[in-house]
Amino acid sequence: MCSHCGHQNPDVKNLALRAWTCGICQCHHQRDRNASRNLRKEALRITAGTAGLA
Template structure:
């Protein structure tokens, strides 16, 4: 008898993401996105988690920690996609 509450072996983890070309991007956790200035690219170094805003020592841009990390993550994703697109025949 089949258990209706349990997905078949493999489940959702082997399905393509909806509305995409089947590729996905992931962060390895090694890119310090909240420590790099999204304006000039300088690595400003680690900060305690309670520091929510910081000013880049190189260019003087004031950053919200989460927004800066999001900008850096988006830029990395766009770069990765451009590299994949350029590598395809």
């Protein structure tokens, strides 16, 4: 998934593909860096609702 626009590129399932360009926003991605950005966004989304809980 493009960390910039959210487009899901089915070609990135191929583990040999290390870099790719989003067909929608033309943002160039390095596979691992893009994945880390997506994971960070998801973690922030999940934890945003738990900020005041203890």
